[in-house]
Amino acid sequence: MTERSITTEHEPGPVLQDSQSDAPRWFLPVVALLALTAVGALVAGVLVFTGTLWGLNGLARLLVGAFLIAIGGGAALGVRDSLARAHRGRAIGVLVNYLVAIVFGFVALQNMGVFIGLDALGDRFFNAVWLLLVIALGWILASQSERFGTRAATVNRVGRWIAAIGGLVLLVGVGLIPGVIEFFVRLIALDVFIPFAIAVAGGAGFWMLRRDEAAALFGTTQDQAEALDGFLFASPNVLGFLAFFAGPLIFSFYVSFTSWDGLTDIQWIGLDNYARIFGLQFTSVGDGQAVTDVLKQNYQELIRWGDFVIAARDRLFWVGLRNIIVFSVTAVPLAVFPGLVLAAFLNQKLPGVKFFRAVYFIPAVAGVVGISLIWKQMFNATVGFVNFGIVKLFDLINLVPGVDVVEPVPEWLSNSRVALFSVVIVFAWQAVGFNTVLFLAGMQGISASLYEAASIDGAGAWSKFWNITVPMLRPTTLFVVATTTILALQLFNEPFILFSPQQQPSGPNNATLTPVIQLYQEGFQRFNQGFASALAWVLFGIIFSITILYFRRQREDDGTLGT
Amino acid sequence: MTTTAQQTRAEKRAAKKAKSGSVTSVWTKVGIYLVLSLVAAMMLFPFIFMLGTSAKTASDSFRFPPRVLPRDPVLSEFQGEVVPLFVVPIAGQDRSAALVEEGIRAGLFAPSDNLQETYAWPLDLVEATGATVDVVIEGETETLEIFRVPVNAEVVELAKIRNTSVGRFVDVDNPSAEGFGVVRTSQPVEEISFHWSNYSEVLGIRSFDRAITNTILVTILVVGGQIFTSIMGGYAFARLKWTGRDKLFVMYLGSIMIPFVVLIIPLFQIMVKLDWNNTLGVLVWPFFYTAYGTFLMRQFFLSIPKDLEEAAVVDGAKRWRILWTIFVPLSWPAIATLATFSFLYAWNSFIWPLVAVDIGNEDSSVLTIALSTLGGQGADQPQLIFAGVTLAMVVPMLVFIAAQKYFVENVASSGLK
Structure with a gap:
């Protein structure tokens, strides 16, 4: 097989003549389809470049035009190779047809309104949702059938039937039949039918070329077949990666250099967004001068020591940066250290450990919005449980003779000095269980022989923890600290729920303003989407440097420990 | 399938036993369980509070001191009317009694040597002695009248600090036993009840x-x-x-x-x-x-x-x-x-x-x-x-x-x- 494909590549001429004689009937139409695609894509590409088609401009025109011309050129190459019966022709044919089917299928479904039709599905799903319980019941019955002993097989079958019928009724209930009818009714519309027909043609070409018969005809080797399969298997993933990750990422980077409200035209303003973020002024105030006299236009005072003043062009960014640093420095240790200690306790061979582990994990499952709402009520300054608990605790302390402390009952959510700390409490409370589980997993990976050797040397529990567990857990600790920090830097949900809508999500006196909250307010309340994108990239830069730091530390460790 | 799963689980367990450090002292165990339970309580408390509050009434959820379980005031029937029950002292004993009348003009009385020990009683049921006493209240000297007030079946001479209003409470089982008290500060009789209608x-x-x-x-x-x-x-x-x-x-x-x-x-x-x-x-x-x-x-x-x-x-x-x-x-x-x-x-x-x-x-x-x-x-x-x-x-x-x-x-x- 390998030899044959090599010959075809080296001597396209004679094989081409050969091929005409023994070509199966489907061969020429498929090649013609590919040729048609090539012409279509090239023409469309040129039209996009000249601005005639779709009226795109700027970056979009260049990218879409280049993409179409690349597809067209590729397809043309594919036609030549196909006629030569080279595997590359088949590969290009398969991929181009696949793309055509996907893209035009997408357009057809989009024009049909299938993607936004999920709302209508949601409507019917509302009435049919109880059938999920039936399916779950059937599934549980089937999976637990072994407990029924001799009747296991029957129970299993009954369970499967219940689940299957439940699923069928659910499908009918959410409108499968009217949906299918609607599909065909809408297909008649011209803007649906044409892309649909093209997609079907592409699909047919794809299917034809994918068959074993085609593989034999084009002399596809095993490796080549594998590569083609690799592309196709990865494609749902890769298309998603391109459309919803890589594409938006590049777009976001571009937007960060523009001024854009999301509706009117984009304006390129170069580095100005970044200049606004990082714009600082260091100056000093002379005698009899007001601070505003010495500041540049648009600058606001940030810090002042005596006569020395630091001002910033975007004061809120620096406030947010300070808040998030203070937050991370307090919240991360509170979320990590208790986790380490708890994991060490859970790692003892005691009964009931699994129960505690599960309990600690519950906050991680419960969902941050609900949790923040609970804490919001508990933080209530007058009737909340937190202050009530503090009062009770200090009553206990004051029972000690000679001690008389006034208990602090802060207004957790409206005092700008403690507002950030209330967010710290919620964050650490939620994160500590998850970290405990991670630490526990790390501890269970430590070799028992180390502990045995230490025991022989007469080491106590504390000494073993400090001299074996902690150093051996270093990789886990690094991972936990890094992930928790990255999570903390993106703080948004907790302050948003705790402080809004009674106050701004930025809290009293901007005490809980975080970079992501600033991004949300700039991007989706003031619609400065260019500036908000720049903020996002600055935040990414901070997170990225922490990640790099983490990987470097990890590599150093690997080097020294030789693991 | 299951037997192999069980085997591996047993192996895992054995391996885990070998790995973890062994705890011998009973006190260490007790300490560990204490810490673990304390943390578990901290983790679970907000959820328990959530469940309790989700079945409260609005006024109950703003009550101080806060409570976990939802409660309702207990109602009783007295002479054809539905009335709330309170814990009030009647004849020297704390009894649960129905509030049958509100807004009775009353005085707040206290012994002249201990003004903190206040006692509210209707003005119609006390008798003025005509005597007065001078006391210092918040740095100012005030003249207070002395009344004869029935306290726990004996009549005591008390100074009237100010006027107030009280409610009349009646023991439902024994309508002749009645008492008076300031309604706002009286402790209502409550029972745990879940308002699932929320x-x-x-x-x-x-x-x-x-x-x-x-x-x-x-x-x-x-x-x-x-x-x-x-x-x-x-x-x-x-x-x-x-x-x-x-x-x-x-x-x-x-x-x-x-x-x-x-x-x-x-x-x-x-x-x-x-x-x-x-x-x-x-x-x-x-x-x-x-x-x-x-x-x-x-x-x-x-x-x-x-x-x-x-x-x-x-x-x-x-x-x-x-x-x-x-x-x-x-x-x-x-x-x-x-x-x-x-x-x-x-x-x-x-x-x-x-x-x-x-x-x-x-x-x-x-x-x-x-x-x-x-x-x-x-x-x-x-x-x-x-x-x-x-x-x-x-x-x-x-x-x-x-x-x-x-x-x-x-x-x-x-x-x-």
Whole structure:
């Protein structure tokens, strides 16, 4: 097989003549389809470049035009190779047809309104949702059938039937039949039918070329077949990666250099967004001068020591940066250290450990919005449980003779000095269980022989923890600290729920303003989407440097420990 | 199947025993359990508080001192009227008595040598002596009249500090025994009672019920989509050789570190261009792809021995079947782990629905948004907020209980690999 494909590549001429004689009937139409695609894509590409088609401009025109011309050129190459019966022709044919089917299928479904039709599905799903319980019941019955002993097989079958019928009724209930009818009714519309027909043609070409018969005809080797399969298997993933990750990422980077409200035209303003973020002024105030006299236009005072003043062009960014640093420095240790200690306790061979582990994990499952709402009520300054608990605790302390402390009952959510700390409490409370589980997993990976050797040397529990567990857990600790920090830097949900809508999500006196909250307010309340994108990239830069730091530390460790 | 599973579990347990340090002292054990229980109580308390408050009345949820369990004032019938019961001292004894009359003019009396020990009694039932006494109240000297007041069946001479109003309380079983007291400071007789109707009430607010089913639908679709693309992609990355595979994989790994907020603006604009924003689809379609899930599946597929698939004939058409009949059945732990992650992500995501779906659009609302709105609107009705939060947590909790193993054990190992 390998030899044959090599010959075809080296001597396209004679094989081409050969091929005409023994070509199966489907061969020429498929090649013609590919040729048609090539012409279509090239023409469309040129039209996009000249601005005639779709009226795109700027970056979009260049990218879409280049993409179409690349597809067209590729397809043309594919036609030549196909006629030569080279595997590359088949590969290009398969991929181009696949793309055509996907893209035009997408357009057809989009024009049909299938993607936004999920709302209508949601409507019917509302009435049919109880059938999920039936399916779950059937599934549980089937999976637990072994407990029924001799009747296991029957129970299993009954369970499967219940689940299957439940699923069928659910499908009918959410409108499968009217949906299918609607599909065909809408297909008649011209803007649906044409892309649909093209997609079907592409699909047919794809299917034809994918068959074993085609593989034999084009002399596809095993490796080549594998590569083609690799592309196709990865494609749902890769298309998603391109459309919803890589594409938006590049777009976001571009937007960060523009001024854009999301509706009117984009304006390129170069580095100005970044200049606004990082714009600082260091100056000093002379005698009899007001601070505003010495500041540049648009600058606001940030810090002042005596006569020395630091001002910033975007004061809120620096406030947010300070808040998030203070937050991370307090919240991360509170979320990590208790986790380490708890994991060490859970790692003892005691009964009931699994129960505690599960309990600690519950906050991680419960969902941050609900949790923040609970804490919001508990933080209530007058009737909340937190202050009530503090009062009770200090009553206990004051029972000690000679001690008389006034208990602090802060207004957790409206005092700008403690507002950030209330967010710290919620964050650490939620994160500590998850970290405990991670630490526990790390501890269970430590070799028992180390502990045995230490025991022989007469080491106590504390000494073993400090001299074996902690150093051996270093990789886990690094991972936990890094992930928790990255999570903390993106703080948004907790302050948003705790402080809004009674106050701004930025809290009293901007005490809980975080970079992501600033991004949300700039991007989706003031619609400065260019500036908000720049903020996002600055935040990414901070997170990225922490990640790099983490990987470097990890590599150093690997080097020294030789693991 | 089960016997091998049990065997491995037993082996694991034995291995774990050997690994962990042994605790010998009983006191150490007690200490450890004490700490573990204390932390468990701290972890569980907010949820218990949530459950209790979700069944309270509005006034009960703003009561000080705060309580966990919901309570109602106990009502009783007295001479054909429904009246609340209070704990009041009648003839020197604390009894539960019905409040039958309010707003009786009364005086607040106290011994002139101890003005803190106050005692309220109707003015009609006391007798003025005509005498007065001078006392110092907050630095000022005041002249107070002395009255004869019946206290616990004996008449005592007390100074009247000021006027007040009291209620008349009657022992229901013994109507001749009556007492007086300031209603506001009297302790009502209460019984624990759960107002489950809060739940049906919250379901009716702004289509909260619809938000629940929408969230279920979105979660099912996202979890299903992510599992599908991750299985396909994981297989392609783990087992098939194709041009650019390794470079793309490095890019996937890199993409895991990029925070979602970097993508939020362009993604929003793409949704606007496609006309998807403000629909339910906007919460589903962009999230079928997951770099993390692909990574997870790839790592798991790499650990499956190659002989298994080599036994099957390898050619193009059959790869699909190899994947679904050999790889997928062997990969349930990884798939379940991925499913738990996707589930938590889809169920709890907040910032994306917040920007992509209008607050007013009830048809496309999901639970996190509905809860956030409820938290704002129902600030004076915490019991409704808490009923909503409880409802939002039911499904995750059930899934957690059912699939605890995958949440706790595999989540830990998969993150670290």
